[in-house]
Structures are given as C-alpha cells and as structure tokens.
Amino acid sequence: GFEVVSDQMTGPLIYSFSEDAVAAARVVADFAKTNDKLVIRAGAYGGKALDVNGVKQLASIPSKEVLLAQLLGLMQSPISRIARVMAALAEQKGGGAEAPAEAVAA
Numbered sequence: 001g002f003e004v005v006s007d008q009m010t011g012p013l014i015y016s017f018s019e020d021a022v023a024a025a026r027v028v029a030d031f032a033k034t035n036d037k038l039v040i041r042a043g044a045y046g047g048k049a050l051d052v053n054g055v056k057q058l059a060s061i062p063s064k065e066v067l068l069a070q071l072l073g074l075m076q077s078p079i080s081r082i083a084r085v086m087a088a089l090a091e092q093k094g095g096g097a098e099a100p101a102e103a104v105a106a
Contacts (some may be wrong), residue, residue: 014038022046024063029059 018024025043032038043055050058062070 022058025055025059029056
C-alpha cells in the first residue's frame with residue numbers, strides 16, 4: 001500500500017495508509033492543493049521512499065478503471081479499423097460485380 005511518512009516532519013503529523021496506493025496519494029495530493037496547512041513531505045510505496053514529487057507522480061496515475069478503459073480502447077481500435085477496411089473492400093467488390101451484370105442485362 002501507500003503511506004505518507006517522513007522522519008523530517010515536525011509539528012502536527014498526519015499518516016495515511018491504504019491498500020490502493022494511487023487513490024490514497026490522489027486524495028492526499030488533492031486535499032493539499034486546497035489546504036495550505038497540509039504540506040506533503042514524503043511518502044512510501046512498495047517499501048521505497050518517495051519525495052514530494054514522487055507522491056505527486058503517483059497521484060497523477062489514472063485509476064484502475066480508467067487504465068482498463070484505455071487498454072480496451074487500444075485493443076478495439078485495430079479491430080474497428082480492420083472492420084472498416086473489410087466493409088470498404090466488400091463495397092468496392094460489390095459495386096464492381098453489379099456493373100457488369102447490368103451491362104449484360106442491357
């Protein structure tokens with residue numbers, strides 16, 4: 001999980017712990033933007049210390065749902081393009097086959 005900690009902190013301290021590291025970092029970072037009394041000094045994720053920029057970078061990662069939606073969109077994009085190309089080819093072949101049939105009938 002994620003935790004906001006530092007041995008350099010003085011004064012009133014807030015420690016935050018969460019299983020969802022990105023969500024916790026985002027909540028703390030968003031709150032710090034609107035409250036000048038809360039100053040992020042450091043954090044820890046996966047047993048590694050993060051400075052304030054590391055915490056902000058962690059907070060900027062999209063949520064799991066957004067990442068899954070982006071991945072699904074990337075996976076669907078080539079399939080959609082192939083379907084459009086196939087439809088265009090079928091249209092061209094269909095148009096080419098109809099013209100000679102009409103010419104024969106006339």
